[in-house]
Amino acid sequence: MAKDDKQKSLLETLGESQVWKSIIRSGVPKTRRQRMHAILGSVFLHLHPARLPKHAVKVGYTWCMGGLSFFLFVLLTITGILLMFYYRPTVEYAYTDIIDLTEQVPLGIMRELHRWAAHAMVLVVWLHMLRVFMTGSYKPPREFNWGVGVLLMTLTMFLSFTGYLLPWDQLAIWAVTVGTNMARAHPFIGHEGPGASLLAIGDINLVHMGSDIRFALLGGRFVGEATLLRFYVLHCIAVPFIAMIFMAVHFWRIRKDGGISGPL
Amino acid sequence: MIDTFKSVIDALSAPTVSFTLLTVFTPLVFPPTDWFDKVNRKLGIWRLWTKPGLWAGMGFLTFFFVVGYFDPNFHITLTKADNFPIVLMVYSMFFFIWLGMSKAYVNDERIEQGLKPTEYNDPDDKVLVWPDLVYIEFIALILFMVFLIVWSILVAAPLEEPANPASTPNPSKAPWYFLGLQEMLVYFDPWLAGIVFPMFIIFGMMAIPYIDMNPKGSGYYSFKERRIGICIFMYGWLILWLFLIVIGTFFRGPNWNFFGPFEYWDPHKVVPLNNVNLSEYFWVKMFNTGLPSNIMLRESIGFVVVFAYMFMFPIFLAKTWFKDLFEKIGPVRYTSLMLFGLSMFSLPIKMYLRWFFNLKYIIAIPEWFFNI
Numbered sequence: 001m002a003k004d005d006k007q008k009s010l011l012e013t014l015g016e017s018q019v020w021k022s023i024i025r026s027g028v029p030k031t032r033r034q035r036m037h038a039i040l041g042s043v044f045l046h047l048h049p050a051r052l053p054k055h056a057v058k059v060g061y062t063w064c065m066g067g068l069s070f071f072l073f074v075l076l077t078i079t080g081i082l083l084m085f086y087y088r089p090t091v092e093y094a095y096t097d098i099i100d101l102t103e104q105v106p107l108g109i110m111r112e113l114h115r116w117a118a119h120a121m122v123l124v125v126w127l128h129m130l131r132v133f134m135t136g137s138y139k140p141p142r143e144f145n146w147g148v149g150v151l152l153m154t155l156t157m158f159l160s161f162t163g164y165l166l167p168w169d170q171l172a173i174w175a176v177t178v179g180t181n182m183a184r185a186h187p188f189i190g191h192e193g194p195g196a197s198l199l200a201i202g203d204i205n206l207v208h209m210g211s212d213i214r215f216a217l218l219g220g221r222f223v224g225e226a227t228l229l230r231f232y233v234l235h236c237i238a239v240p241f242i243a244m245i246f247m248a249v250h251f252w253r254i255r256k257d258g259g260i261s262g263p264l
Numbered sequence: 265m266i267d268t269f270k271s272v273i274d275a276l277s278a279p280t281v282s283f284t285l286l287t288v289f290t291p292l293v294f295p296p297t298d299w300f301d302k303v304n305r306k307l308g309i310w311r312l313w314t315k316p317g318l319w320a321g322m323g324f325l326t327f328f329f330v331v332g333y334f335d336p337n338f339h340i341t342l343t344k345a346d347n348f349p350i351v352l353m354v355y356s357m358f359f360f361i362w363l364g365m366s367k368a369y370v371n372d373e374r375i376e377q378g379l380k381p382t383e384y385n386d387p388d389d390k391v392l393v394w395p396d397l398v399y400i401e402f403i404a405l406i407l408f409m410v411f412l413i414v415w416s417i418l419v420a421a422p423l424e425e426p427a428n429p430a431s432t433p434n435p436s437k438a439p440w441y442f443l444g445l446q447e448m449l450v451y452f453d454p455w456l457a458g459i460v461f462p463m464f465i466i467f468g469m470m471a472i473p474y475i476d477m478n479p480k481g482s483g484y485y486s487f488k489e490r491r492i493g494i495c496i497f498m499y500g501w502l503i504l505w506l507f508l509i510v511i512g513t514f515f516r517g518p519n520w521n522f523f524g525p526f527e528y529w530d531p532h533k534v535v536p537l538n539n540v541n542l543s544e545y546f547w548v549k550m551f552n553t554g555l556p557s558n559i560m561l562r563e564s565i566g567f568v569v570v571f572a573y574m575f576m577f578p579i580f581l582a583k584t585w586f587k588d589l590f591e592k593i594g595p596v597r598y599t600s601l602m603l604f605g606l607s608m609f610s611l612p613i614k615m616y617l618r619w620f621f622n623l624k625y626i627i628a629i630p631e632w633f634f635n636i
Contacts, residue, residue, distance in 0.1 A: 035394045048397060051390040055383040057397045060367070063360065064404040071405050075412075095426045102423070112416035119349040120412065122441050126353075127360050133472075133497060134364035136481040136490060143473035150469045157441055164439050171346070173427040174436040178446065182458025185633065193455050194634035222429065261483035263384045 047251055049259055056260040061135070065128035069156075070247070072121040079114040080236065087166070089232035091225045094168035118160050125156045137261035145253040148246055155243045162235035165228060173223050176231070180223065183214035190214060266331060273328070274524025277515055280619050286503050287612060294487075296495035313366040321358055338525045341514055345422040348415075350440055350513045357506060361498075367485035381484035434518045434531060443512030444505045450520065451614045453625075453635045461607065465505075468604035472497075475601050477593055500608050539624035542566050559629055566627035570636055573610070578602035 014020050015028035026037035036050040055061050086105070087097045101111055129149065132138055138146035165176040188195040189212055196207040209221055219226030254260070276282055292309055295301040304310055311317050329351060332338035341347060371381040391397075438446045448457035480489035487494060515522055517529035540549075546565045547555050556562045582590040582598060590598050617623040627636040 029394055032392065035392050038394045039392075039398075045394070045398065048393045050393055052393055052397060053387070054385045054389065054391055057391055057393075057400060058383075059400065059404070060363070061383055063363075064401070067401050068404060068408055071408065075409075091427075098423060102420075109413070109416040112419070112421045113412060115421040116415045116419070117412055119346075119440075120352075120408075123349060123353055123356060127356060130357075130360055130364065130501075134368065134494075135483060135485055137483060138473040139476070139479065139482040140473070146473050147470040150466060154466055160441065161439055167423055168427045170424040170427060170431075170433055171422060173429065174433055175439050178436050178438045179442060182445075182454045185454035186459045187455055190455070190459075192633050193459070194629075194632055197632060224429075263381045263482075263484040 047255075049255065052260065053262050055262055062260070063127060063131045065124055065131055068124050069121060069128055072117050072124060073243070073247070075117050076114060076121065077240065079110050079117065082110050083114055084236065089166065089228050091168065091228060094166065094228060098167045098169075114163075118163060121156055122160055125153050129153060135261060142253075142257045142261065145250060145257055148250045148253065152243060152246050152250060155239055155246065159235060159239045159243065162231045162239060165223070165231045166235065168228060176227070177223050180214055180217055180227075183217055184209075184212060186213045269331065270335065270526040274526050277511075277524050279511060279515070279522060279615070282511075283503075283507075283612070283615065286507060287499075290499045290503060291495055294491065294495040294498045296492045301491075310369070313362060313369050318359070318362050318366075321362065322355070325354060325358065332525060335526050337528050338514075340529075341525070345419050346440065347513055348419060350510065353506065354510065357502070361502070364485055365487060368487035371484055371486050372488040375486070375489070381486065383484040435516060435520055437512065437516075440509060440513055443516075444508035447508040447512040447516070448611065451611065451618055453633075455633065456636065461611075464604055464607050468608070471600050471604060475593070475597050477597070496605070504608065504611055539618065539622045541625045541628040542569065542623060543628060545621075545623075559631060563627050563629055566625070566636065569626055574603075574606055578606070 008016075011028055021027065024038065025041055026034045029035040029038040039045045039048055039050045083101070086101050088094065098111070101108060132146065132149065161176070161179060165172045184190045184192045186193045188199060189207060190196060191205075191207050191209050191212040191214070193207075193212075196212070197205065199206045209215065215221065217227075217230070218224070219230045276285070291300045292304050292307065293312065295304045312321065329342065332342050342351070367382070371383075374381060437443060445457055445462060448461060451457070452461070476490075476493050478490055478493065480486070514525050517523040518531040518533070519535075521533050521535050523529055523533075542565060543555060543562050547553055547562070560567075578599070581602075586598075593601070614623075614626075617626075625635045627634065629635065
């Protein structure tokens with residue numbers, strides 16, 4: 001249908017308004033130039049280059065797994081913040097707050113969304129790694145970024161692990177007890193680890209149950225009040241903070257190492 | 265009929281059987297040499313990466329889980345809300361390995377004919393990210409969000425009784441993604457299974473791009489050009505990581521005893537613990553003397569074995585079969601490859617030593633918490 005010259009669509013009118021132009025400088029992306037500018041001018045989208053080789057936009061090549069990992073991280077941050085409104089990390093309240101969350105919040109699926117997205121993120125990150133391995137994308141010049149990715153995968157699992165304790169139910173404390181019991185066997189710095197008895201002054205052991213790496217992780221001799229607070233802080237602040245730094249490096253290096261991998 | 269299927273699966277899933285089968289099949293499914301490739305072709309295993317292979321695999325998994333769902337015993341583990349990710353893992357890993365391998369086979373054929381891989385396109389012929397990529401990302405995001413919301417509505421997040429430090433559940437399991445490590449605890453002490461090997465997994469993975477000097481297969485799916493690397497990776501990742509997770513989740517019941525998926529988790533199942541240390545084999549059984557009181561003398565045989573495996577064996581290999589490899593990649597890469605590779609293969613080796621000889625520890629110094 002031919003368009004009347006004088007009649008502009010709502011989008012076009014908006015696109016020429018001062019407000020729109022102040023936000024998106026190039027107007028509604030229609031021409032090739034405007035479309036490139038839509039990417040370059042956006043702080044979020046300019047993570048991407050303006051143009052890509054054809055294979056890079058094929059789901060069959062990338063499986064979308066890297067993007068979905070990031071999406072899940074964002075989703076988990078948002079649902080996590082909402083959960084923090086209701087949750088108090090103390091032995092007294094933690095469990096009842098979770099009950100409260102299930103029973104009192106109308107239509108509440110935030111906890112479900114958070115938990116299932118967390119499990120899904122572990123899987124999606126593994127699949128991302130599988131894709132990168134199968135396409136040989138870790139090969140030079142992307143060796144360093146593969147290493148960053150391995151650390152991010154480790155952080156993903158550690159994030160999931162620290163979150164596992166927070167509901168403070170039987171599932172939580174025993175899974176974390178099993179997991180953190182390993183730390184007592186850490187060579188030299190765990191009290192049941194090889195070499196720990198070497199770190200002694202005379203008869204006084206420096207590494208014992210009240211001073212080893214497990215004690216530092218748990219804030220006590222067993223999983224208790226201090227552990228809950230520690231894991232809460234690790235889960236909500238410390239590990240996401242570290243993960244965000246590594247993610248920034250990871251994304252930056254994709255571009256700096258020549259963009260998405262592809263055959264030459 | 266179904267009962268036969270169940271008892272066959274129960275028998276097959278015993279770690280001794282299933283692990284052996286998977287270890288034998290890994291080099292046949294991902295053939296690292298021409299000989300394995302020939303066997304793979306002859307047995308028709310390559311058909312796994314065709315469409316019928318996908319349907320057969322998906323069909324078998326679905327049959328297994330459907331039968332499991334209606335089985336009174338498997339139903340209990342299968343329907344635990346936190347175990348659903350494992351079902352998802354089994355399906356998605358199979359599908360995506362299939363996808364990667366089938367694409368790799370297509371590219372392998374193209375490369376043999378002298379063509380470029382399917383991913384190749386003219387460097388000047390690019391597409392715009394807006395809208396071509398942004399829309400795909402948006403759709404992927406929406407679809408995944410819908411999937412998560414449906415999952416969240418249908419399955420409530422698990423919440424058991426309030427934490428009670430006085431009552432230990434049996435079995436106590438770590439979160440599912442660490443169950444491979446917990447399964448390793450059967451064969452190694454926590455300082456290895458819980459600390460050293462996880463560190464080696466992380467550093468070993470980070471070392472892959474530096475050790476793998478094969479420049480081929482960068483940026484497209486391929487198998488033949490990188491078959492040794494893919495075979496080793498798949499063994500480590502698929503068998504020693506993912507399959508151990510499946511064992512830990514579905515096949516480990518009270519007291520961490522093995523139970524087939526369709527077996528009842530009997531907390532009173534008696535499993536004889538008759539494992540013997542290497543030093544006892546050496547001093548008591550071979551020489552009919554007591555264990556020497558000097559720890560180093562007592563465990564000397566174990567130290568010799570470990571030293572031979574980790575230090576002499578690589579030198580021996582470097583002078584014989586791996587001579588070309590050693591010259592190609594140099595001493596630093598070779599040492600890392602051997603350190604991480606031999607550590608990885610020490611797990612199946614220890615498993616078989618345990619199963620065949622009831623070997624508990626190669627070096628057993630509980631006085632220093634140093635058991636290998």
